[in-house]
Amino acid sequence: MSTIEPKERYLSDFSKFENNLNGKKALPFYNIRRKAISKFSELGFPSTRDEEWKYTNLTPILNEEFSPQNENIDLDERDIKQFTFDGLEENTIVFINGVFSEKLSKFKPRSDRIIVSGISAAFIEHSDLIHKYIALYADYKLEPFVALNTAFTQDGAFIYVPSDVDVQEPIHLLNISIGENGNFISHPRNLFFVGKNSRIKIVETFNHIFGGKYFVNQVTEVIVEENASMEHVKIQDESTKAFHIANRQVSQNKNSNYSSINIDLGSELVRNNLNLKMNKENCEGHLIGFYLGKNEQHIDNHTLVDHAMPNCYSNELYKGILDDKAKGVFSGKIFVRKDAQKTNAYQDNKSLLLSDTATVNTKPQLEIFADDVKCSHGATVGELDDEALFYLRSRGIEKEKAQSILQYAFANDVFNYIQIEPVRKKLDEIIHERLLNKKG
Numbered sequence: 001m002s003t004i005e006p007k008e009r010y011l012s013d014f015s016k017f018e019n020n021l022n023g024k025k026a027l028p029f030y031n032i033r034r035k036a037i038s039k040f041s042e043l044g045f046p047s048t049r050d051e052e053w054k055y056t057n058l059t060p061i062l063n064e065e066f067s068p069q070n071e072n073i074d075l076d077e078r079d080i081k082q083f084t085f086d087g088l089e090e091n092t093i094v095f096i097n098g099v100f101s102e103k104l105s106k107f108k109p110r111s112d113r114i115i116v117s118g119i120s121a122a123f124i125e126h127s128d129l130i131h132k133y134i135a136l137y138a139d140y141k142l143e144p145f146v147a148l149n150t151a152f153t154q155d156g157a158f159i160y161v162p163s164d165v166d167v168q169e170p171i172h173l174l175n176i177s178i179g180e181n182g183n184f185i186s187h188p189r190n191l192f193f194v195g196k197n198s199r200i201k202i203v204e205t206f207n208h209i210f211g212g213k214y215f216v217n218q219v220t221e222v223i224v225e226e227n228a229s230m231e232h233v234k235i236q237d238e239s240t241k242a243f244h245i246a247n248r249q250v251s252q253n254k255n256s257n258y259s260s261i262n263i264d265l266g267s268e269l270v271r272n273n274l275n276l277k278m279n280k281e282n283c284e285g286h287l288i289g290f291y292l293g294k295n296e297q298h299i300d301n302h303t304l305v306d307h308a309m310p311n312c313y314s315n316e317l318y319k320g321i322l323d324d325k326a327k328g329v330f331s332g333k334i335f336v337r338k339d340a341q342k343t344n345a346y347q348d349n350k351s352l353l354l355s356d357t358a359t360v361n362t363k364p365q366l367e368i369f370a371d372d373v374k375c376s377h378g379a380t381v382g383e384l385d386d387e388a389l390f391y392l393r394s395r396g397i398e399k400e401k402a403q404s405i406l407q408y409a410f411a412n413d414v415f416n417y418i419q420i421e422p423v424r425k426k427l428d429e430i431i432h433e434r435l436l437n438k439k440g
């Protein structure tokens with residue numbers, strides 16, 4: 001183990017990284033990189049003494065030495081087939097260890113006005129668009145992992161939908177990590193823009209080949225313009241030796257609709273920061289989540305819904321099932337500003353503990369500065385219903401099967417939010433298999 005402090009190690013790595021940027025130093029984003037690494041140097045890594053990280057200890061990440069993955073990894077369509085969805089194969093954008101794979105990616109939109117690109121190429125080919133929005137929403141001045149991502153960004157997805165376009169075909173962003181060649185780190189950076197009166201559905205999946213220990217530090221910025229809508233599904237199924245930290249900042253304009261369905265199945269340690277800001281009137285937002293933890297997995301979800309303007313609606317539902325010594329954390333805040341009258345906001349977190357050693361820390365919060373609102377929040381933690389289990393057993397259903405049925409019934413309303421049929425169908429199959437096979 002290195003005797004160098006983790007912060008100093010990443011600062012040293014940045015010096016090596018920027019020496020290899022070559023012509024990219026001429027891009028405007030380079031100045032943002034420099035500001036971000038400087039801010040990271042000031043912030044350092046959070047600890048459990050910080051209120052927002054009270055229940056999540058980063059020591060397992062900080063004790064590891066990760067390096068960027070520079071070698072080209074050659075996969076073919078047979079290698080990625082298991083991770084695709086029926087009917088979505090022609091609209092699948094593939095990233096290997098965080099790097100866009102032109103060879104494996106396919107996209108056939110009905111409109112040639114849509115831009116779907118790796119962000120590395122977009123910095124050059126769509127420079128004006130990229131620099132109009134990037135790093136304006138996910139604030140590297142406040143969050144060290146956003147600062148790290150901003151400094152080390154190499155690739156990710158850039159999706160730009162101009163005004164008045166209905167993208168009927170869902171776009172699948174397939175992220176595959178291959179952890180067989182030692183510890184590596186990737187910093188995927190996504191920028192999604194949905195123009196006025198436009199619609200889109202995006203599915204992000206994070207999968208792995210060969211397992212292994214690695215670190216994915218993702219940042220996503222989403223802009224949903226006036227009267228636009230976006231369904232955003234993310235399914236994280238990394239290696240159970242991996243670490244996954246994701247920061248997502250969503251900005252909504254007037255009459256827009258944003259729906260997030262976040263599913264966490266893999267990783268040793270997961271931290272999701274999801275912030276939704278309603279900047280204009282009549283916005284609608286849905287933050288839906290499910291996490292399934294076993295062994296000693298640690299899954300932490302932090303959400304913020306910022307009601308900045310009146311007549312907006314938000315609905316938040318997070319459910320988790322934890323077994324063995326798994327730990328769950330949920331911290332969700334609804335923030336209603338003074339001018340946000342007529343706000344309707346609802347939040348609920350429900351956790352199911354399958355063992356005496358599984359734990360969950362839940363902290364639903366309301367911070368309201370307006371007086372004409374309807375807001376509620378709640379949290380429940382419980383076990384399987386003995387009466388329901390007895391009923392199923394009395395019908396001749398084996399114990400493990402009966403337990404699986406009850407667990408799936410507990411989680412099912414989350415999956416019903418997914419409107420993309422092939423995605424919901426495959427997720428159903430995965431969840432059923434995981435609930436029946438505790439070792440899966």
